[in-house]
Amino acid sequence: MMPEQLIDIFLLVFLAVISIAIVRIRDVFAAVMLFGIYSLVSASLFMMLDAADVGFTEAAVGAGISTILMLATLGLVGREKEKPLVKERIKLLPLAIVLVTGATLVYGIVDLPPFGAADNPAQMHVAPRYVFESMSEIDVPNFVTAVLASYRGFDTLGEVVVIFTAGIGVLLLIGGRRRKEESADE
Amino acid sequence: MSGLGIWNYVIIIFLMMTGLYMVISSSNLVKKLIGLNVFQTSVFFMYISFGYITGGSGPLYNENVVLYANPLTHVLILTAIVVGVATTAVGLALTIRIKESFGTIEEDDLHKMDSSL
Amino acid sequence: MNDHVILRVVGKFLIPYVMLFGLYVQFHGDFGPGGGFQAGVIFASAFVIHTLLFGVRSTQKIAPQWILQVVSSAGVLLYAGVGVASLLLGANYLDYDVLGAYPVAGQHLGIILVELGVGLTVASTIMLMFFAFAARGEPEGDAP
Numbered sequence: 291m292m293p294e295q296l297i298d299i300f301l302l303v304f305l306a307v308i309s310i311a312i313v314r315i316r317d318v319f320a321a322v323m324l325f326g327i328y329s330l331v332s333a334s335l336f337m338m339l340d341a342a343d344v345g346f347t348e349a350a351v352g353a354g355i356s357t358i359l360m361l362a363t364l365g366l367v368g369r370e371k372e373k374p375l376v377k378e379r380i381k382l383l384p385l386a387i388v389l390v391t392g393a394t395l396v397y398g399i400v401d402l403p404p405f406g407a408a409d410n411p412a413q414m415h416v417a418p419r420y421v422f423e424s425m426s427e428i429d430v431p432n433f434v435t436a437v438l439a440s441y442r443g444f445d446t447l448g449e450v451v452v453i454f455t456a457g458i459g460v461l462l463l464i465g466g467r468r469r470k471e472e473s474a475d476e
Numbered sequence: 477m478s479g480l481g482i483w484n485y486v487i488i489i490f491l492m493m494t495g496l497y498m499v500i501s502s503s504n505l506v507k508k509l510i511g512l513n514v515f516q517t518s519v520f521f522m523y524i525s526f527g528y529i530t531g532g533s534g535p536l537y538n539e540n541v542v543l544y545a546n547p548l549t550h551v552l553i554l555t556a557i558v559v560g561v562a563t564t565a566v567g568l569a570l571t572i573r574i575k576e577s578f579g580t581i582e583e584d585d586l587h588k589m590d591s592s593l
Numbered sequence: 594m595n596d597h598v599i600l601r602v603v604g605k606f607l608i609p610y611v612m613l614f615g616l617y618v619q620f621h622g623d624f625g626p627g628g629g630f631q632a633g634v635i636f637a638s639a640f641v642i643h644t645l646l647f648g649v650r651s652t653q654k655i656a657p658q659w660i661l662q663v664v665s666s667a668g669v670l671l672y673a674g675v676g677v678a679s680l681l682l683g684a685n686y687l688d689y690d691v692l693g694a695y696p697v698a699g700q701h702l703g704i705i706l707v708e709l710g711v712g713l714t715v716a717s718t719i720m721l722m723f724f725a726f727a728a729r730g731e732p733e734g735d736a737p
Contacts, residue, residue, distance in 0.1 A: 295480050298480060298484070299480065299483060302483065302484065302487040303487075305487065305491060306487055306490055306491065306494075309490075309491050309494040309495070309514055310494065312494075312498070312507075312510060312511075312514065313494055313497065313498055313511075318504055318506050318507060321506075321507055321510055322506070322510065325510050325513065325514070328514065328517070329513075329517070332517050332520075332521070335521065336520075336521075336524060339524050339525065339528045339545075340528060340529075340532060340533060340534045340535075340545040341524050341527075341528075341534070341545065341549075341550050341553070342534045342536070342626040343535075343550055343554060343626045343627070343628065343631075344520070344524060344550050344553050344554060344557070346626050346627065346631050347554055347557050347558070347630055347631050347634075348517070348520070348557055350631055350634040350635055350638070351557055351558065351560075351561050351630075351634055352513070352517070352557070352561075354634060354638055355561055355634055355637070355638070355719055355723075356513060356561055356564050358641060358723065359564065359565055359568050359722065359723065359726060360506060360509070360510070360564075360568060362568075362723070362726040362727055363506060363568045363571055363572055363726065364506065365730065366572050366575070366726070366729055366730050367506070367571065367572060367575045367581055368575070381501060384497055384500040384501035385497065385501075387496075387500065388493045388496055388497045388500070389493075391493060391496070392489055392490070392492075392493040395489045395492070395493075396486060396489055399477075399482065399485045399486070399489075402477065402485065404477045404478070404481060405477055405478060405480065405481025405482075405484060405485070405525065405528070405530075406478075406481065406528050406529055406530035407529075407530070408529050408530075408531075408532070408543060410526070412526045412527060412546060412549070413527075413529065413546055416548060417527075417546045417547065417548050420547055420548060421535070421544050421547065424537075425537055427696070427697075427700070428697065428700045428701075428704070429697045429700070429701070430623045430700070430701070430704060431536060431537040431623065431624050432535070432536055432537075432622065432623055432624060432625060432626070432627075432628075433535040433536070433537065433544065433547040434535050434547045434550045434551055434554070434626075434628075435622050435623055435627075435628050435704065435708070436547075436704075437547050437548060437551045438551045438554060438628065439628075439703070439704040439707045439708060440689060440700055440703065440704060442551055443676075443687045443707065444687065445551075445555055446555070446672075446707070446711065447672055447673065447676070447687070449555045449558055449559060450668065450669055450672055450710065450711055450714050450715075451669060452558070452559050452562055453558055453559075453561075453562045453714065453715060453718050454665060454666075454668075454669050454714055454718060455562075456562030456563070456565055456566050456718070456722075457665060457717075457718035457721050457722055459566045459569070460565050460566060460569045460721070460722045460725050460726075461721060461722075461725055463566070463569040463570065463572075463573055464569045464572055464573065464725050464726065464729050465725050534626075536625065536626075554630060557630075558630055558715070565722050568726070569725070569726075572726075572729060
């Protein structure tokens with residue numbers, strides 16, 4: 291088996307183990323650090339699947355900004371341990387839901403097109419036009435930037451507005467200094 | 477489908493279900509947000525797996541290459557990652573305000589406090 | 594962080610290089626992996642390092658809140674403004690072909706301006722969010 295496929299298999303197993311560890315661990319600080327590791331390993335997996343831009347963004351945003359914001363929240367909220375669920379009856383229901391949904395989705399894998407084939411339906415309709423006409427129409431070597439900024443410019447405008455709105459939302463929620471004496475401003 | 481393909485999709489579904497389980501059943505609000513991020517990342521994997529071509533190269537123009545990975549899936553996932561971090565930031569800000577108002581971020585205590593008001 | 598000398602020295606040394614790398618990723622988004630989002634996040638993380646080392650107040654002296662708010666709004670305005678400029682020149686909204694002498698030049702100019710707008714907004718918004726989180730626990734007044 292080629293070494294790339296071995297690396298793929300190993301990274302996927304690593305991700306599954308990390309996700310189980312995040313579920314089982316009760317210390318929230320440790321869960322946040324494991325989430326940072328999860329994000330970094332998934333960035334490496336994106337690189338293995340030939341997605342350089344996406345891996346770059348996932349490493350910067352997931353392992354960088356998301357982890358930092360969660361750690362800042364933990365600094366403000368307190369590093370408590372999560373309570374174990376007291377009633378066993380409640381714990382079984384989410385597990386049952388998740389197992390049934392997972393089994394249905396695994397059953398649906400049979401209908402998926404083969405992994406990595408060049409004539410999949412996803413590669414057929416618009417993607418050849420983006421790849422082959424992009425150099426003559428836009429002349430930018432990075433196809434992802436060409437599609438992001440020019441062919442699909444509206445989506446990127448919406449995305450910039452979304453992150454701007456999230457910034458406004460965060461400023462409205464926790465922008466001011468917390469005043470300990472006043473409790474009437476909530 | 478080859479063995480690697482089936483293994484790929486099975487692990488993706490496993491990660492999706494783990495994230496979903498954390499969102500449904502965690503009682504700590506920050507762990508719920510972590511579970512949401514795990515779920516989102518597994519969906520990104522699925523999209524990138526759809527766009528992957530065996531023997532192709534990354535979507536960067538090179539004269540010697542004829543087979544490129546699908547750039548459309550990469551663009552959709554770039555947007556989704558940024559929207560995901562925006563959602564996480566607002567969720568964490570809400571968590572801080574909940575802690576300041578109620579004193580706790582465990583969901584069971586919050587339900588008790590809310591229903592007793 | 595007064596007693597972590599190594600962290601302070603190395604962090605202070607790294608901050609300009611991180612900013613430079615962010616600018617490199619922004620302007621070379623056409624030729625390699627990169628673009629506005631990655632560049633904005635990397636640029637903001639330089640300020641995050643500064644905050645971790647020297648505290649929120651000293652970092653907010655470098656990047657005051659009102660400047661960040663103006664810059665993030667300016668990024669969105671720049672993006673939408675490129676579209677309006679295309680409208681005024683007679684083509685559809687966000688059609689970059691009319692922005693230059695011939696279509697390929699117009700596309701180049703449009704993509705550079707649009708990515709600049711994206712990078713400005715993402716960097717300043719992430720800095721604003723991080724400062725809001727970090728300053729929430731600080732007491733009132735000028736305590737260091």
